[in-house]
Amino acid sequence: MNAQVERRSFTVIDGNESSEREMRRYNALLEETVRQRTLELEQTNARLTESLRQLQATQAQLLFADRLATIGQLAAGLGHEINNPLAFIIGNLDYVQQQLVRTAGTSTPEEHQELLEALADARDGAERVRLIVRDLKVLSHPNDMERGPVDIVATLRGAVKVAAHELRDRARLVETLDAVAPVNGHTARLCQVFLNLLINAAHAISPGRAEQNEIRLSVRMCDAHRVVVEVSDTGCGIPPEHLDRIFNPFFTTKPVGVGTGLGLSVCHGIVTALGGELSVESEQGRGSTFRVHLPVYEADEPRARAEPSRAA
Template structure:
């Protein structure tokens, strides 16, 4: 503050204290001060500057009299400048306030250097918080002749800070009560930065707000779908809010559907994201139920139309069998004809069971379960799918010893036939192989594995293979219902079905079924174990 020393604080002889003509400039200099006997060319500049500053600025002599104060300081003291100059704090404020001020002055003069402090006091009847700076003024020879002070009122800042905290608390309370994940992003030149997010947004991103706020959005894994930069730029450019639905895969949660809304707020972007996966699944189930109702009506008609000619076929097969037994044919010819007749009867019986299943489907009858030999069901499924299997590769059976399982033979044959056909369709043109593996899983379940070395299932589709109507096959080659229906059948029988797949290496479908608590089978393992079909 040595530059203040040269300020002309004197007035012409005969002037009264507090009536200096310079006070009209906003601030004022006390008359006949001993601080600055010389004049400086920067006096007017100094006076102009201190009047533009928001801080209170003043100069006192060693007796504590105000020699200079700007308009801000005078306003805080609650008096005009001319009533302050030449007076002491005891003349301008309460005794307690004056003593506190004088004590800070005394410490500053004793220290001989600039001191800083935060001061809480009541000034002119108003509680205030100050950031106060005081320092000594020296002459050219180093002698202390007074002190200066700069005081900044922190009360508005404190009020603004408190209001900001209050507003933030209200925002978090309001945002947390919403069912949507809420994000406030600020657009920067090269990125989007997370400013605020609520509790639902924390759960969506898998992190705490304190750890995420202030960070670029791209640094948060799996968060880019919330607000793609190109989409934000479009909303900023047009000013039109954006509303759409987006599908996203999340770690540990699978594929989810979200309703996303973006609105521009200055250089910020307000984004709400709502998980609508359950809603979409309910809609898909409703559509599936509608389709299944139509299929049920169709099934009833088909079952009725097939049943009559099937009865004729079965009756004629019985008649042919009786006639063949009465005919005298060579033994080899007779055996060959009887084998063909037996296979035709088995096929007719299988068709009858399918017709019964179609009727049950159309009526909504409960599924009847009974103990059965799973290997026999698998062999029936192989026969049903053999026309597809034999041209695509080889089938390897690896059957273990299993107890009876609780299930429905027609439904299980439908499941395994579908799995075998899917596996055959995935095989490469050369070197394709399907393995049927059975073994125990613990003591209460058996496992049937249908393995193939085919093309595999892409990772993005792996979690959707059991969804109704989801298919990667060309139009006309698949309905997307096979695996979905198989999943529902196995679940209805008290079991489960899962899939593991590596793209380009193959897939493994595993079917888990409950066993019948009657002990292991009496008969030895299926004689077809480890047998191979070329």
């Protein structure tokens, strides 16, 4: 009887030890599986992080390439805008030089006043050139990661200066630029948006009838937290069947070689990335209105690096 009890006791002990060994083996296997899965997840996360970095770099390159393409499209007009003031700068300086040589310090008050006026005109022309070059520098700024308070009125005026030659022969520009709060964004990227919208408005109007058409540019506070910019034209308008597609990449109604179809898509991407909205209303034959809603800059909101506004 005692022997049977002992045998049963050993059997129970052996069974417990076997269960414990099996449990330890199972736990070790589970820990190894978790370790492997964790390592795989870390590697996958590293690959995803690198892919995201490459995607962001590619997107920044695309935005910058579109901006430079826009500048290239405007190159002839910009050359004209710069050459005009340069011509009268040089002309006035030549005149002053000749007069100084002729009078040799014996100029009359009238001649002295003429020299002062010629120098003032030359300085005005130089200032025009400086502003154009500054606006081009802002537009070609390659760093698309900086974000901070942007003076939207100054940015709009900078875009107008760059687009002036494109607009002049097509429509009268009517500006209503109310004082508004700074927006949270990036000066060069916002200038790119407004420049694209102004050029699109100009291209919707046939050249040679500037007195019969107008492009309206306005900015105002939409509410306490948003600013709205509107670019309206009296051009050809957008067919209803195209309205749902105009922000799609590569969609364009322009002839081959005139547009890539990226402009409005890039604008939409920039605005939405900044927390804003880009919308359009259009009536075929009567014109279009593009609206850009942007968030007001809040001093305590996080950002990578603050950017002082550098537009005009």
